[in-house]
Amino acid sequence: MGNHDALSNQDNGQRFGLTGPISLAGPTESDVIKTRELENYLQDAGLYESQEEAVRRQEVLGSLGEIVKVWVKTVSKAKGFNEQLVDEANALIVTFGSYRLGVHGPGADIDTLCVGPKYATRQEDFFGELHRMLSEMPQVTELNPVPDAHVPVMRFKFSGVAIDLLYAQLALLVIPEDLDILQDSVLQGVDEQTVRSLNGFRVTDRILRLIPSIQNFCTTLRCMRLWAKRRCVYSNVAGFLGGINWTLLVARICQLYPNALPNMLVSRFFKIYTQWHWPNPVMLCAIEAGSLGLQVWDPIRNKMDSLHLMPIITPAYPSMNSSYSVSPSTKCIMLDEFQRGNDICKAMEANEADWDTLFESYAFFEAYKNYLQIDITAENDDDFTAWKGWVGSRIRQLMLKIERHTSGKLLCHPHPGDFSDKSRGFHSSFFMGLQRRQGVRANDGQRYFDIRGTIEEFKQADVNRYTLWKPGMEIRVSHVNRGSIPNFVFPGGVRLLRTSKVTWGRRQGSEPTVSGASEPHKLCKAKTDLDGSDGRQKRKRVDGNVEIDSRHAKSLRPCSEEFREGSPSMSSSVNSCSIKCDSMDANNNNSGKTGIPRDIPYQNDQTESSSRCNPPIDSLPAAANTSNSKEAEKLALEKKITATKEGASVGTPINSSNGAAGPSNDSYNGGVEELVDEFVAPSSNGTSFPPAAQRKPIIRFSFSTFVKASG
Numbered sequence: 278m279g280n281h282d283a284l285s286n287q288d289n290g291q292r293f294g295l296t297g298p299i300s301l302a303g304p305t306e307s308d309v310i311k312t313r314e315l316e317n318y319l320q321d322a323g324l325y326e327s328q329e330e331a332v333r334r335q336e337v338l339g340s341l342g343e344i345v346k347v348w349v350k351t352v353s354k355a356k357g358f359n360e361q362l363v364d365e366a367n368a369l370i371v372t373f374g375s376y377r378l379g380v381h382g383p384g385a386d387i388d389t390l391c392v393g394p395k396y397a398t399r400q401e402d403f404f405g406e407l408h409r410m411l412s413e414m415p416q417v418t419e420l421n422p423v424p425d426a427h428v429p430v431m432r433f434k435f436s437g438v439a440i441d442l443l444y445a446q447l448a449l450l451v452i453p454e455d456l457d458i459l460q461d462s463v464l465q466g467v468d469e470q471t472v473r474s475l476n477g478f479r480v481t482d483r484i485l486r487l488i489p490s491i492q493n494f495c496t497t498l499r500c501m502r503l504w505a506k507r508r509c510v511y512s513n514v515a516g517f518l519g520g521i522n523w524t525l526l527v528a529r530i531c532q533l534y535p536n537a538l539p540n541m542l543v544s545r546f547f548k549i550y551t552q553w554h555w556p557n558p559v560m561l562c563a564i565e566a567g568s569l570g571l572q573v574w575d576p577i578r579n580k581m582d583s584l585h586l587m588p589i590i591t592p593a594y595p596s597m598n599s600s601y602s603v604s605p606s607t608k609c610i611m612l613d614e615f616q617r618g619n620d621i622c623k624a625m626e627a628n629e630a631d632w633d634t635l636f637e638s639y640a641f642f643e644a645y646k647n648y649l650q651i652d653i654t655a656e657n658d659d660d661f662t663a664w665k666g667w668v669g670s671r672i673r674q675l676m677l678k679i680e681r682h683t684s685g686k687l688l689c690h691p692h693p694g695d696f697s698d699k700s701r702g703f704h705s706s707f708f709m710g711l712q713r714r715q716g717v718r719a720n721d722g723q724r725y726f727d728i729r730g731t732i733e734e735f736k737q738a739d740v741n742r743y744t745l746w747k748p749g750m751e752i753r754v755s756h757v758n759r760g761s762i763p764n765f766v767f768p769g770g771v772r773l774l775r776t777s778k779v780t781w782g783r784r785q786g787s788e789p790t791v792s793g794a795s796e797p798h799k800l801c802k803a804k805t806d807l808d809g810s811d812g813r814q815k816r817k818r819v820d821g822n823v824e825i826d827s828r829h830a831k832s833l834r835p836c837s838e839e840f841r842e843g844s845p846s847m848s849s850s851v852n853s854c855s856i857k858c859d860s861m862d863a864n865n866n867n868s869g870k871t872g873i874p875r876d877i878p879y880q881n882d883q884t885e886s887s888s889r890c891n892p893p894i895d896s897l898p899a900a901a902n903t904s905n906s907k908e909a910e911k912l913a914l915e916k917k918i919t920a921t922k923e924g925a926s927v928g929t930p931i932n933s934s935n936g937a938a939g940p941s942n943d944s945y946n947g948g949v950e951e952l953v954d955e956f957v958a959p960s961s962n963g964t965s966f967p968p969a970a971q972r973k974p975i976i977r978f979s980f981s982t983f984v985k986a987s988g
Contacts, residue, residue, distance in 0.1 A: 293489055294532035294561060299545075304538040311540035311625075316496060318632045324499050326383045334376075334387060337438045342370040344414075345391050348407045349452075352397045355406075367452045368393045373478040375520055378485070380498045386432075386439035388520075390478050392456065395448050399429060399470060403444040407431075420659070421666045425744070428473045432666065443474040459483075461594055464569055472571065472595065479593035480521065487561045487592060488528050489535035496539040498527045501546060508614050509639045512693030513600075516607040516673045518589075522600045525589050526550065529559050543635075544626070547619035555608070558588035564596040571595040587611075604677055606689045609714070641692055642762045645710035649675075649732075650757050652706050656749030661703040664750045667743050669695060672707055675735045679711075682731045688714045696766040708766070 304312070319325075326334075349368040358366070374388030375381040397403065404424045411417045411433060420433040431442045448466035456463070458478055467475075488494045501523050505511035513519025518526075530546045531537075537545070553559070556576075564573050573595045576583040582598065586608045589600040603611075624630035642648075653668050655661035676689040690710035697705045713726075732754050740752055757763075764770045 293487055293535060294529065295563060296533075298535050299533045301536055303536045304541065308538045308541055312496075312538040315500060315540050315543070315632060318636070319496070319499050319503065322503060322636075324382045324503060326381070326385075330383060333436065334438055337435045337440070338370060338372065338387070338389070340416075341389065341435060341440065341442075344410065345370055345393070345407070348402075348410055349393055349397055351410075352402045352406060356396055358396075362450070365451045366394065367454065368397070369452055369454070369456060371458065371478055373481040375502075375524075377478075377481050378495065378498070378524065379491075380495050380502065382499075384439070386441050388441050388443075388477060390443045390445060390474060392445045392447060392452055392458065394450055394452055395446060396450070397446060399444055399446055400424065403446075404429070404431065419662050421662045422745075423666055423670065426670060428477075429470055443477065445471045445474045447471070459593075461567060461569060464571060464595070473597075476591060476593060476595075476597060477521070480591045480599075483591075483593040484524060484528050484561065488531045490531065493537070493539055493542060494527065494531045497531065497542040497546070498524060500539060500543050501527055504618070504636055506693075507636050507638045509641050509690075509693055510607075510611050510614055512691075513602055514670055514673060515691040515693045516602050516604045516676055517611060517693065518587075518600055518603070521591070522589050525561065525591070525599060526559060528561055532561065544622040547615055547622050551612075551615045551619045555587050555612075556585060558590050558598070560590045560596075561592040564590065565594045567594045569595075574598050602673060604673070604689075605680055605685055606676060606714075607691075609688060610690055641690075641710065642708075642766060643759065645690065645712055646759050647711045648757050648759070648762065649709040649711060650706055650755050650763075651675075651709070652704065652753040652755070654701070654749070654751050655703045656747075658703065660747050660750060661705075663745060664743075665695065665705050667745075668740060668752060669707065671735070671739045672709070674739045675732070676709065678731050678735055679728055682728065683726050686714055686717045687726050687728075688712050698763065698765045699770075700765075706763070706766070708762075 345368040350363055350366045353363045353366040369392040371390050371392065372387060373390060375385060376387045381387070391403070391407075393403070404422050408420070408422055408431065411431075412420055416436045418434045420431070422431045423429065428443060431444075433440055433442070446467065447463055458475060459482055463475065464472060485491065502511065502520070505518065505523060510517045511519070511523070513522065527542070527546065530542050530549060533549070534542060534545055558574075558576075564575075566573065571594070572579070574582050574588065574590055574597055576585070576588075582588075585598050585601055585603070586605065587600050587603045588598045591597050591599050618635060621630050621635045625632075625635070651668065651672065653661075653664055655664045672691050676691055679687055679689050688711070690712075692708045692710075695705045695707050736752065736754070743750075762772070764772055767773070
């Protein structure tokens, strides 16, 4: 679909999404100005590639397409096919993800899919013969196959352009040049890896058909991708959200506000997802049962699906949860960041903040007192690339094990990236921030988290099973505190003291926090106090109460072990990984203590301080000075009535008279999702209408309305 086709979607009367829009209001003059400022900010941030780089990408894709055609003919000859079949042998290269959507930036990788015939197997031919061919090409560097990934992928650089190459083995003897991958028939008789690999392309094209304006969508998506990377929450591998997840979240906001410009879409993104009742799913359209019998996401029939914490469902058959990797820790961190973004956007509407405030980088190495440092080394460049890719893909498993072995009491924040010590050859380090979860009290007699056994299990059960291990591939896990973070993680290898840096604090009715060198942890803007005038409890991410027990220093000295019994020989050190947590006094209001919010149980018999990691938020008022406030108020009320009738007409259960949702928990129970009334227009006397007590949800639906049968 071309851009001109998609841009006309909003003019053809098409309805987007499971529900009608929250608002059809168009942009104000202020929206136009702020959107122009946002576009200039993104341009200055270097998010757009040059024409020269765009041409080089096209050339690389053309070369890659020729390579796979040679590869598939080589495979057909090796399998003894006759001359006619060899001549007809064909494979295709198609793109998906950010490149196909047009939101990629300079240096970004290109998500590509190789579509091959049924006789070209994934393990033997794709990860075997094609890998061999690529490894012998001088223009191919950093070749890293990951055959055991949830979606098997081969990563490499071709003439300096990063490529993520997936493979789909179709049940066809010949792949036609005009193959329509969007047809469900291509899924007939294929394995699960192929279904997942095809899903990327099918989902991308489906998204383009489900949004009202591609231009506004792309600008908003660029903005949210930049924000997520700056705030260290952009990584599906690390347990946060990846490219497809952010794409689907932004697309849903575009459906709810089809005529809004990017500045308003960004603001409503944070508002909606701060209020969202996870684990109710985010969906762009109804889930289709299909006719091929493939498993779709269904938390009612599938127990594993009901355990997903932040389901974001893909719109193409078979619909899947794209955010299955989110953990309790990463969910808590992301919700905290959503709240921070929502607060800043409200301040921007009052001209009390700007885009720089929203996009300020997260001070990861100043946010926690304790960290795990995972060092990896290898003997040469190829081994190092493969080893780093493997260990990086397993870091999430270490986080999950720590969460499980500490019964959810220890929050883990894996950094999405890695850092190299340039003074050492073929070396890289991953880091994970650690702190006791908000609201967790130390049990009687238990003041420490001893995670040494957890780390050993991680090495044995996850890292050691790497099938392509070679001598020299080593891993070392150690504890470091904030003051001992190595300098090579900082720009230029120098740790700067950010004195007099004004940071954003989510404190109602207070001045922004000014952080000095003596209080580096206050640079963690999203983790500051929340002290409302309505008497709500203070909330602050405090890591000062997580300490290393010096009394046990003898038992915690570094150790080194060798593993030689047919498994990787890895020098490993677990340095001081017994962590002390002082008790917290819920009645102490000192700045160094933390009030205990209400505890809400979540799955696996663990305890999370809050299902949203934030206190309740108030509805946002619309801008008071808009010329069409009365029209917006009237429109919102009409939409409210219409949507409520629509919800009742499809059998959606209606709660009590006030329409309020019940308590949220972290396991899907088929409940009702609600979004609050968007427009709260100010009246002439300064009060809001309708009154807060009378505001009701305007969008209500249950899972029973999500799934529709094929045909």
